[in-house]
Amino acid sequence: MKIIHHPKYKNQENSILQLVTVFFTDGELIVKGARNIIKSNFLGSGKVNIKFFQKPGWFKSIIYSFFRSTKAKRSFDYANYLIDHAILTPFPIAYIESRSGLGLLKDSYYICQQIDYDFTIRELIHDPLFPERNMILEQFAAFTFKMHEAKVNFLDHSPGNTLVVKKDTGKYEFYLIDLNRMNFKNLSIEERMDNFKKMWLSKTMVKVIAKTYAKLSNEPEEKLHAILLEKTTQFKRKITRKKYLKRKIGKI
Template identity: 75%
Template sequence: MKIILNSNYKTKEKSILQLVSHFFDEGNLIVQGSRNTIKSNFIGEEKVNIKFFQKPGFFKSIIYSFLRSTKAKRSFDYANYLIDHHIQTPIPIAYVEERNSLGFLGDSFYICQQIDYDFTIRELIHNPLFPNRNLILEQFTEFTFKMHEAKVNFLDHSPGNTLILETGDGNYDFFLIDLNRMKFEDLSLEMRLDNFKKMWLSKQMVKVVARKYAQLSGQNEEKLSQLLLKKTKDFKRKITKKKYWKRKLM
């Protein structure tokens, strides 16, 4: 079993390994997926989040064992990159990988700070009357622009993957989660707007985002609004069509 620790948690190694060893028997369930499970637990008095990545199948095992970083390692490394560039994400604490004698990956875990957030963008999408909706969207757009300026292309920038915490006086903090799918590169305008398409924004929300992003980037607001609206509609159409054919084939 291999463990890589945040330097601030070097003295907590034994406690972290104990959390991993008792993962299936202890802790509070947050997400139960088909392959990944997320629980919360405690290291001393600190509440932490533990994400379990199930042992990959044979072919993926070869890839993750010898050709590509594991999901747990990417989560840890990407979180550190974000924090180094002043983009908020739950503080990475450690990642743990189990490997056999031949070096093949088994189960793996990512441990980070637990954020007790107030809501996500999903709540804004489903409730047009959500308090301070436009203000939150503007601040979220500023957060995303800052992310783009730091050369972060977050491929899973979707409604549930940014936790939002209200800090008072009309201000909000945003925390990226589910960090496995990222690229670090210079982003063209097309790529930047592409990064918003999975947010499932309404036409009104698109206008708010486009206006704020135009202010921040110096781009033409109308141009951004039209491009973003098209990308959003195309994405919604693609997902709706995919769901339709999935139902038909079931």
């Protein structure tokens, strides 16, 4: 096994490895997906999350072993980039890779601190009567602007991948999770608006986001509103079409 940990955790390497050793028999299950499993456990007195990435197929195993960073490594590296640019994400502790004698990737794990959050953006999106909804959307737009200014293109910028922590009255913090799909570059205004499309925004929410982002970017509000509305509408149509075709094929 290969373990890479944050310097803050250099004296806890054995304890980190132990979390992986007992992963399937210990800890609290948070998510069990087809490809990944997330559990929580304790590292010392602090609660952490451990994300297990299943062994990839033989072709992807070759890709991840010799040509591309593993999902666990990317999660760790991208989290450190975010932290270095003052963008909140659960603090990265370590990643671990298990390889065969030929150097092919088998299993991998990413470990980070657990965040006790109040809700995700998903709850806000689906509830028009969510308390302080517009205020939260404005602050979320500002958070995303800061992310874009740091050259972060978060390809999975979707409602379930932002944890929200309520601080003082009217003040919220946003934490990005599920980090392994990102790229880093200067983003055009079209690309910035496109990055919101997976949020499944209503027309009202589009107005709020466009207005806040326009103030921060010094771009015309009408321009941003038009681009964002178009990107959002196109994405919704694409997903709706996919679901329709899937249902039709399922009946054949």
